[in-house]
Amino acid sequence: MSEPDSPRWLDEITDELRREVSVRPAWRARLLDDVARAPKPSSRDDVDERFGDEEELAQHPARRRRSITLGPFTGLAAAALFVTLGAGVTYMTMSSRARVHERERRGTTARAQAVSRTPTPAEREVVRFELSAPRASRVALVGSFNDWNPGTTLLSRDPASGKWVVSVRLPPGRHVYAFVVDGDVTADPDAPRAADDDFGSTNSVVFVSSPRT
Amino acid sequence: MIVRLLALVIAVASGLGAAQAQGVDRTLPAQLSAPTRATLERLIDSARVAGLPIDPLYSKVREGVFRSADEPRVVVAVQRLARDLGDARAALGDSAAAEEVTAGANALRAGLHRADLSRLRDARGNKSDHPLTVALVVIADLATRGVPPAMAAASVNELVTRNVSDGSLMSFRQSVERDLVGGRSPASALDARTRAMIEDERRRP
Numbered sequence: 001m002s003e004p005d006s007p008r009w010l011d012e013i014t015d016e017l018r019r020e021v022s023v024r025p026a027w028r029a030r031l032l033d034d035v036a037r038a039p040k041p042s043s044r045d046d047v048d049e050r051f052g053d054e055e056e057l058a059q060h061p062a063r064r065r066r067s068i069t070l071g072p073f074t075g076l077a078a079a080a081l082f083v084t085l086g087a088g089v090t091y092m093t094m095s096s097r098a099r100v101h102e103r104e105r106r107g108t109t110a111r112a113q114a115v116s117r118t119p120t121p122a123e124r125e126v127v128r129f130e131l132s133a134p135r136a137s138r139v140a141l142v143g144s145f146n147d148w149n150p151g152t153t154l155l156s157r158d159p160a161s162g163k164w165v166v167s168v169r170l171p172p173g174r175h176v177y178a179f180v181v182d183g184d185v186t187a188d189p190d191a192p193r194a195a196d197d198d199f200g201s202t203n204s205v206v207f208v209s210s211p212r213t
Numbered sequence: 214m215i216v217r218l219l220a221l222v223i224a225v226a227s228g229l230g231a232a233q234a235q236g237v238d239r240t241l242p243a244q245l246s247a248p249t250r251a252t253l254e255r256l257i258d259s260a261r262v263a264g265l266p267i268d269p270l271y272s273k274v275r276e277g278v279f280r281s282a283d284e285p286r287v288v289v290a291v292q293r294l295a296r297d298l299g300d301a302r303a304a305l306g307d308s309a310a311a312e313e314v315t316a317g318a319n320a321l322r323a324g325l326h327r328a329d330l331s332r333l334r335d336a337r338g339n340k341s342d343h344p345l346t347v348a349l350v351v352i353a354d355l356a357t358r359g360v361p362p363a364m365a366a367a368s369v370n371e372l373v374t375r376n377v378s379d380g381s382l383m384s385f386r387q388s389v390e391r392d393l394v395g396g397r398s399p400a401s402a403l404d405a406r407t408r409a410m411i412e413d414e415r416r417r418p
Binding site for chain 2: 142144147148149172174185192193194195196198199200201202203207
Protein backbone atom coordinates (compact mmCIF):
# COMPACT_ATOMS: atom_id res chain seq x y z
CA MET A 1 0.00 0.00 0.00
CA SER A 2 1.34 3.42 -0.81
CA GLU A 3 0.23 7.00 -0.46
CA PRO A 4 -0.92 8.51 -3.74
CA ASP A 5 1.89 11.09 -3.95
CA SER A 6 4.58 9.45 -1.88
CA PRO A 7 7.88 8.57 -3.59
CA ARG A 8 8.89 4.94 -4.08
CA TRP A 9 11.67 5.01 -1.51
CA LEU A 10 9.25 6.21 1.15
CA ASP A 11 6.96 3.32 0.31
CA GLU A 12 9.87 0.93 0.74
CA ILE A 13 10.57 2.36 4.18
CA THR A 14 6.91 2.13 5.14
CA ASP A 15 6.73 -1.46 3.96
CA GLU A 16 9.86 -2.30 5.92
CA LEU A 17 8.30 -0.79 9.07
CA ARG A 18 5.11 -2.74 8.62
CA ARG A 19 6.74 -6.04 7.77
CA GLU A 20 6.30 -8.71 10.43
CA VAL A 21 9.53 -10.36 11.50
CA SER A 22 9.22 -14.13 11.16
CA VAL A 23 11.38 -16.42 13.30
CA ARG A 24 11.57 -20.22 13.20
CA PRO A 25 9.66 -21.74 16.13
CA ALA A 26 12.72 -23.82 17.17
CA TRP A 27 14.90 -20.70 17.32
CA ARG A 28 12.29 -18.83 19.31
CA ALA A 29 12.03 -21.69 21.83
CA ARG A 30 15.83 -21.91 22.21
CA LEU A 31 16.13 -18.17 22.66
CA LEU A 32 13.43 -18.04 25.34
CA ASP A 33 15.05 -20.99 27.09
CA ASP A 34 18.45 -19.24 27.11
CA VAL A 35 16.91 -16.07 28.45
CA ALA A 36 15.14 -17.96 31.24
CA ARG A 37 18.36 -19.71 32.30
CA ALA A 38 20.59 -16.64 32.17
CA PRO A 39 21.49 -15.05 35.55
CA LYS A 40 19.74 -11.83 36.33
CA PRO A 41 22.19 -9.01 35.69
CA SER A 42 23.10 -6.60 38.45
CA SER A 43 23.53 -3.26 36.79
CA ARG A 44 25.38 -1.81 39.81
CA ASP A 45 28.02 -4.59 39.73
CA ASP A 46 28.49 -4.07 36.03
CA VAL A 47 29.02 -0.38 36.53
CA ASP A 48 31.62 -0.95 39.23
CA GLU A 49 33.44 -3.53 37.12
CA ARG A 50 33.60 -1.39 34.04
CA PHE A 51 34.06 2.10 35.39
CA GLY A 52 36.02 1.75 38.59
CA ASP A 53 35.19 2.10 42.24
CA GLU A 54 32.38 3.96 43.92
CA GLU A 55 34.62 6.82 44.95
CA GLU A 56 35.66 7.52 41.40
CA LEU A 57 32.11 7.35 40.26
CA ALA A 58 31.10 9.82 42.92
CA GLN A 59 33.67 12.26 41.55
CA HIS A 60 32.59 11.67 37.94
CA PRO A 61 28.88 10.99 37.95
CA ALA A 62 28.78 11.23 34.15
CA ARG A 63 30.68 7.95 33.97
CA ARG A 64 27.82 6.00 35.43
CA ARG A 65 26.22 3.78 32.86
CA ARG A 66 22.72 4.79 32.11
CA SER A 67 20.43 2.16 30.71
CA ILE A 68 17.35 3.09 28.74
CA THR A 69 14.53 0.61 28.42
CA LEU A 70 12.05 1.16 25.65
CA GLY A 71 8.61 -0.35 25.57
CA PRO A 72 7.16 -1.54 22.26
CA PHE A 73 5.33 1.71 21.60
CA THR A 74 8.29 3.87 22.57
CA GLY A 75 10.53 1.76 20.32
CA LEU A 76 8.14 2.21 17.46
CA ALA A 77 8.07 5.96 18.10
CA ALA A 78 11.89 6.03 18.08
CA ALA A 79 11.93 4.14 14.81
CA ALA A 80 9.43 6.58 13.33
CA LEU A 81 11.61 9.48 14.52
CA PHE A 82 14.68 8.01 12.79
CA VAL A 83 12.73 7.47 9.60
CA THR A 84 11.36 11.02 9.72
CA LEU A 85 14.87 12.39 10.25
CA GLY A 86 16.22 10.29 7.38
CA ALA A 87 13.38 11.31 5.10
CA GLY A 88 13.89 14.95 6.07
CA VAL A 89 17.60 14.84 5.24
CA THR A 90 16.88 13.14 1.92
CA TYR A 91 14.17 15.68 1.09
CA MET A 92 16.46 18.60 1.88
CA THR A 93 19.22 17.08 -0.26
CA MET A 94 16.85 16.57 -3.16
CA SER A 95 15.40 20.07 -2.83
CA SER A 96 18.90 21.52 -2.84
CA ARG A 97 19.77 19.59 -6.00
CA ALA A 98 16.56 20.68 -7.64
CA ARG A 99 17.41 24.32 -6.88
CA VAL A 100 20.88 23.88 -8.37
CA HIS A 101 19.35 22.21 -11.42
CA GLU A 102 16.92 25.10 -11.88
CA ARG A 103 19.73 27.64 -11.47
CA GLU A 104 21.76 25.73 -14.07
CA ARG A 105 18.81 25.69 -16.43
CA ARG A 106 18.28 29.42 -16.19
CA GLY A 107 21.97 30.26 -16.34
CA THR A 108 22.74 28.11 -19.35
CA THR A 109 19.77 29.41 -21.29
CA ALA A 110 21.03 32.93 -20.86
CA ARG A 111 24.59 31.98 -21.72
CA ALA A 112 23.50 30.13 -24.85
CA GLN A 113 22.48 33.44 -26.36
CA ALA A 114 25.81 35.05 -25.56
CA VAL A 115 28.85 32.77 -25.44
CA SER A 116 28.27 29.08 -25.89
CA ARG A 117 31.41 27.50 -24.40
CA THR A 118 32.45 29.68 -21.50
CA PRO A 119 33.54 27.51 -18.57
CA THR A 120 31.56 27.86 -15.39
CA PRO A 121 32.32 26.02 -12.16
CA ALA A 122 30.36 22.87 -11.51
CA GLU A 123 27.83 23.57 -14.20
CA ARG A 124 27.01 21.96 -17.46
CA GLU A 125 27.62 24.08 -20.47
CA VAL A 126 25.25 24.82 -23.30
CA VAL A 127 26.72 23.73 -26.60
CA ARG A 128 24.96 24.69 -29.79
CA PHE A 129 25.16 22.15 -32.59
CA GLU A 130 24.52 23.33 -36.14
CA LEU A 131 24.33 21.54 -39.45
CA SER A 132 23.63 22.88 -42.90
CA ALA A 133 21.42 20.34 -44.63
CA PRO A 134 18.90 22.28 -46.71
CA ARG A 135 17.21 19.26 -48.24
CA ALA A 136 16.96 17.18 -45.07
CA SER A 137 13.60 16.51 -43.50
CA ARG A 138 14.82 15.13 -40.15
CA VAL A 139 18.11 15.63 -38.35
CA ALA A 140 19.04 14.07 -35.01
CA LEU A 141 22.10 14.34 -32.81
CA VAL A 142 23.64 11.17 -31.38
CA GLY A 143 26.65 10.81 -29.15
CA SER A 144 28.26 9.63 -26.01
CA PHE A 145 26.12 12.10 -24.04
CA ASN A 146 22.76 10.63 -25.09
CA ASP A 147 23.72 6.97 -25.32
CA TRP A 148 23.68 7.13 -29.11
CA ASN A 149 19.92 7.28 -29.13
CA PRO A 150 18.68 8.94 -32.33
CA GLY A 151 15.27 9.59 -30.84
CA THR A 152 16.51 11.72 -27.96
CA THR A 153 17.93 14.92 -29.45
CA LEU A 154 16.28 16.25 -32.60
CA LEU A 155 17.46 19.39 -34.36
CA SER A 156 15.05 22.03 -35.61
CA ARG A 157 15.44 24.33 -38.56
CA ASP A 158 16.48 27.87 -37.63
CA PRO A 159 14.28 30.21 -39.68
CA ALA A 160 16.97 32.91 -39.75
CA SER A 161 19.92 30.85 -41.00
CA GLY A 162 18.14 27.88 -42.51
CA LYS A 163 20.48 25.60 -40.56
CA TRP A 164 19.47 22.72 -38.35
CA VAL A 165 20.25 23.62 -34.75
CA VAL A 166 19.96 22.29 -31.24
CA SER A 167 21.44 23.38 -27.92
CA VAL A 168 22.47 20.71 -25.45
CA ARG A 169 23.78 20.98 -21.90
CA LEU A 170 27.00 19.00 -21.56
CA PRO A 171 29.37 18.44 -18.67
CA PRO A 172 33.01 19.49 -19.10
CA GLY A 173 35.07 17.03 -21.08
CA ARG A 174 35.41 15.40 -24.46
CA HIS A 175 32.26 14.21 -26.20
CA VAL A 176 32.00 12.16 -29.36
CA TYR A 177 28.99 12.68 -31.61
CA ALA A 178 27.49 12.49 -35.08
CA PHE A 179 24.39 13.68 -36.92
CA VAL A 180 21.71 11.42 -38.33
CA VAL A 181 20.35 13.08 -41.47
CA ASP A 182 17.27 11.30 -42.78
CA GLY A 183 18.66 8.04 -41.43
CA ASP A 184 22.25 8.51 -42.65
CA VAL A 185 24.98 9.00 -40.06
CA THR A 186 27.40 11.81 -40.82
CA ALA A 187 30.18 13.60 -38.95
CA ASP A 188 30.04 17.32 -38.26
CA PRO A 189 32.02 18.99 -41.06
CA ASP A 190 32.92 21.92 -38.78
CA ALA A 191 34.28 19.96 -35.82
CA PRO A 192 37.38 17.92 -35.07
CA ARG A 193 37.18 14.27 -36.06
CA ALA A 194 37.47 11.41 -33.62
CA ALA A 195 40.20 9.09 -34.78
CA ASP A 196 38.36 5.85 -34.11
CA ASP A 197 36.26 4.38 -36.88
CA ASP A 198 35.53 0.99 -35.39
CA PHE A 199 32.16 0.77 -37.03
CA GLY A 200 32.94 2.13 -40.46
CA SER A 201 32.41 5.87 -40.12
CA THR A 202 34.03 8.75 -38.34
CA ASN A 203 32.54 10.69 -35.45
CA SER A 204 33.14 14.28 -34.41
CA VAL A 205 34.49 15.57 -31.14
CA VAL A 206 33.33 18.49 -29.06
CA PHE A 207 35.35 19.67 -26.13
CA VAL A 208 33.59 21.44 -23.28
CA SER A 209 36.01 23.44 -21.18
CA SER A 210 36.35 22.64 -17.53
CA PRO A 211 36.70 25.41 -14.95
CA ARG A 212 40.44 24.69 -14.76
CA THR A 213 41.17 25.50 -18.39
CA MET B 214 15.40 -3.05 12.50
CA ILE B 215 16.20 0.61 13.04
CA VAL B 216 19.67 -0.01 11.71
CA ARG B 217 18.21 -1.67 8.64
CA LEU B 218 15.85 1.25 8.13
CA LEU B 219 18.63 3.79 8.48
CA ALA B 220 20.74 1.77 6.06
CA LEU B 221 17.85 1.81 3.62
CA VAL B 222 17.43 5.58 3.95
CA ILE B 223 21.18 6.14 3.46
CA ALA B 224 21.23 3.75 0.51
CA VAL B 225 18.31 5.57 -1.11
CA ALA B 226 19.95 8.97 -0.53
CA SER B 227 23.38 7.92 -1.80
CA GLY B 228 21.80 6.14 -4.76
CA LEU B 229 20.15 9.37 -5.81
CA GLY B 230 23.50 11.16 -5.64
CA ALA B 231 25.27 8.54 -7.71
CA ALA B 232 22.57 8.53 -10.35
CA GLN B 233 22.85 12.30 -10.73
CA ALA B 234 26.63 12.32 -10.95
CA GLN B 235 26.74 9.57 -13.53
CA GLY B 236 26.57 10.71 -17.13
CA VAL B 237 26.76 7.49 -19.09
CA ASP B 238 24.30 4.63 -18.78
CA ARG B 239 26.42 1.87 -17.26
CA THR B 240 24.29 -0.99 -18.46
CA LEU B 241 24.75 -3.13 -21.52
CA PRO B 242 22.06 -2.92 -24.19
CA ALA B 243 19.45 -5.66 -24.02
CA GLN B 244 19.78 -6.28 -27.77
CA LEU B 245 23.10 -8.05 -27.20
CA SER B 246 23.18 -11.81 -26.67
CA ALA B 247 23.96 -13.24 -23.23
CA PRO B 248 27.46 -14.56 -24.19
CA THR B 249 28.42 -11.19 -25.69
CA ARG B 250 27.16 -9.37 -22.63
CA ALA B 251 29.16 -11.70 -20.39
CA THR B 252 32.31 -11.10 -22.46
CA LEU B 253 31.81 -7.34 -22.37
CA GLU B 254 31.15 -7.36 -18.63
CA ARG B 255 34.43 -9.19 -18.06
CA LEU B 256 36.29 -6.75 -20.27
CA ILE B 257 34.82 -3.70 -18.58
CA ASP B 258 35.41 -5.18 -15.15
CA SER B 259 39.08 -5.72 -15.98
CA ALA B 260 39.35 -2.10 -17.12
CA ARG B 261 37.69 -0.93 -13.91
CA VAL B 262 40.12 -2.95 -11.80
CA ALA B 263 43.02 -1.46 -13.76
CA GLY B 264 41.76 2.01 -12.88
CA LEU B 265 40.85 2.94 -16.46
CA PRO B 266 37.84 5.10 -17.35
CA ILE B 267 34.97 2.77 -18.19
CA ASP B 268 32.36 5.22 -19.47
CA PRO B 269 34.02 5.31 -22.93
CA LEU B 270 33.74 1.51 -23.04
CA TYR B 271 30.01 1.55 -22.32
CA SER B 272 29.65 4.34 -24.85
CA LYS B 273 31.53 2.28 -27.46
CA VAL B 274 29.13 -0.62 -26.91
CA ARG B 275 26.14 1.66 -27.41
CA GLU B 276 27.69 3.21 -30.49
CA GLY B 277 28.18 -0.27 -31.94
CA VAL B 278 24.55 -1.16 -31.29
CA PHE B 279 23.42 2.17 -32.75
CA ARG B 280 25.43 1.48 -35.91
CA SER B 281 24.02 -2.07 -36.10
CA ALA B 282 27.51 -3.59 -35.93
CA ASP B 283 27.65 -7.34 -35.44
CA GLU B 284 28.47 -8.50 -31.94
CA PRO B 285 32.03 -9.78 -32.51
CA ARG B 286 32.87 -6.39 -33.99
CA VAL B 287 31.51 -4.64 -30.91
CA VAL B 288 33.63 -6.86 -28.66
CA VAL B 289 36.75 -6.22 -30.74
CA ALA B 290 36.12 -2.46 -30.65
CA VAL B 291 35.76 -2.48 -26.87
CA GLN B 292 38.88 -4.66 -26.47
CA ARG B 293 40.85 -2.30 -28.68
CA LEU B 294 39.65 0.78 -26.84
CA ALA B 295 40.46 -0.77 -23.46
CA ARG B 296 43.98 -1.54 -24.67
CA ASP B 297 44.44 2.00 -25.98
CA LEU B 298 43.14 3.45 -22.72
CA GLY B 299 45.70 1.36 -20.86
CA ASP B 300 48.50 2.52 -23.15
CA ALA B 301 47.42 6.14 -22.81
CA ARG B 302 47.29 5.85 -19.03
CA ALA B 303 50.80 4.38 -19.00
CA ALA B 304 52.11 7.18 -21.21
CA LEU B 305 50.35 10.06 -19.47
CA GLY B 306 50.92 8.85 -15.94
CA ASP B 307 48.71 7.72 -13.10
CA SER B 308 47.64 11.25 -12.26
CA ALA B 309 46.07 11.79 -15.69
CA ALA B 310 42.35 12.55 -15.59
CA ALA B 311 39.83 10.25 -17.25
CA GLU B 312 39.23 12.79 -20.01
CA GLU B 313 42.94 13.04 -20.74
CA VAL B 314 43.28 9.27 -20.87
CA THR B 315 40.33 9.01 -23.24
CA ALA B 316 41.69 11.75 -25.50
CA GLY B 317 45.11 10.07 -25.30
CA ALA B 318 43.62 6.76 -26.46
CA ASN B 319 42.03 8.57 -29.37
CA ALA B 320 45.35 10.18 -30.25
CA LEU B 321 47.05 6.78 -30.22
CA ARG B 322 44.36 5.55 -32.55
CA ALA B 323 45.16 8.48 -34.86
CA GLY B 324 48.74 7.27 -35.20
CA LEU B 325 50.61 8.81 -32.29
CA HIS B 326 53.04 6.72 -30.28
CA ARG B 327 53.12 6.37 -26.53
CA ALA B 328 56.37 8.31 -26.54
CA ASP B 329 54.54 11.26 -28.19
CA LEU B 330 52.06 11.30 -25.34
CA SER B 331 54.82 11.12 -22.74
CA ARG B 332 56.63 14.01 -24.44
CA LEU B 333 53.44 16.06 -24.32
CA ARG B 334 53.09 15.29 -20.62
CA ASP B 335 56.68 16.42 -20.10
CA ALA B 336 56.08 19.56 -22.19
CA ARG B 337 53.35 20.55 -19.79
CA GLY B 338 56.00 20.40 -17.09
CA ASN B 339 54.90 21.40 -13.64
CA LYS B 340 51.64 22.97 -14.83
CA SER B 341 49.87 19.82 -13.78
CA ASP B 342 46.61 21.67 -13.18
CA HIS B 343 46.29 22.26 -16.90
CA PRO B 344 44.67 19.24 -18.58
CA LEU B 345 46.10 17.99 -21.85
CA THR B 346 42.71 16.97 -23.20
CA VAL B 347 42.39 19.75 -25.78
CA ALA B 348 45.99 19.37 -26.93
CA LEU B 349 45.40 15.65 -27.48
CA VAL B 350 42.10 16.27 -29.30
CA VAL B 351 43.82 18.78 -31.60
CA ILE B 352 46.70 16.42 -32.41
CA ALA B 353 44.31 13.56 -33.14
CA ASP B 354 42.16 15.79 -35.32
CA LEU B 355 45.11 17.08 -37.34
CA ALA B 356 46.34 13.52 -37.83
CA THR B 357 42.87 12.45 -38.95
CA ARG B 358 42.92 15.24 -41.54
CA GLY B 359 46.15 14.09 -43.10
CA VAL B 360 48.85 15.84 -41.09
CA PRO B 361 51.64 13.37 -40.22
CA PRO B 362 51.06 12.47 -36.53
CA ALA B 363 54.65 13.08 -35.46
CA MET B 364 54.57 16.53 -37.06
CA ALA B 365 51.25 17.41 -35.43
CA ALA B 366 52.55 16.21 -32.07
CA ALA B 367 55.75 18.25 -32.39
CA SER B 368 53.85 21.46 -33.21
CA VAL B 369 51.32 21.09 -30.41
CA ASN B 370 54.17 20.17 -28.03
CA GLU B 371 55.83 23.42 -28.92
CA LEU B 372 52.64 25.35 -28.15
CA VAL B 373 51.99 23.51 -24.89
CA THR B 374 55.56 24.24 -23.78
CA ARG B 375 54.79 27.92 -24.30
CA ASN B 376 51.66 27.64 -22.21
CA VAL B 377 49.26 28.41 -25.06
CA SER B 378 45.64 28.34 -23.87
CA ASP B 379 43.09 25.72 -24.91
CA GLY B 380 41.14 28.36 -26.83
CA SER B 381 44.26 29.25 -28.83
CA LEU B 382 44.91 25.57 -29.54
CA MET B 383 41.42 25.24 -30.98
CA SER B 384 41.99 28.36 -33.13
CA PHE B 385 45.28 26.86 -34.26
CA ARG B 386 43.47 23.70 -35.35
CA GLN B 387 40.89 25.68 -37.31
CA SER B 388 43.59 27.74 -39.04
CA VAL B 389 45.52 24.67 -40.10
CA GLU B 390 42.32 23.06 -41.32
CA ARG B 391 41.46 26.13 -43.41
CA ASP B 392 44.93 26.03 -44.95
CA LEU B 393 44.59 22.34 -45.77
CA VAL B 394 41.20 22.90 -47.37
CA GLY B 395 42.79 25.76 -49.34
CA GLY B 396 45.33 23.35 -50.80
CA ARG B 397 48.39 24.08 -48.66
CA SER B 398 50.61 21.13 -47.76
CA PRO B 399 50.31 19.82 -44.18
CA ALA B 400 53.96 20.55 -43.40
CA SER B 401 53.76 24.09 -44.71
CA ALA B 402 50.43 24.86 -43.01
CA LEU B 403 51.60 23.46 -39.70
CA ASP B 404 54.89 25.29 -39.78
CA ALA B 405 53.35 28.65 -40.69
CA ARG B 406 50.53 28.42 -38.16
CA THR B 407 52.78 27.26 -35.35
CA ARG B 408 55.15 30.19 -35.95
CA ALA B 409 52.22 32.62 -36.10
CA MET B 410 50.79 31.28 -32.85
CA ILE B 411 54.14 31.51 -31.07
CA GLU B 412 54.54 35.08 -32.34
CA ASP B 413 51.06 35.96 -31.07
CA GLU B 414 51.87 34.52 -27.65
CA ARG B 415 55.15 36.44 -27.54
CA ARG B 416 53.36 39.73 -28.24
CA ARG B 417 50.83 39.10 -25.53
CA PRO B 418 51.59 41.11 -22.34
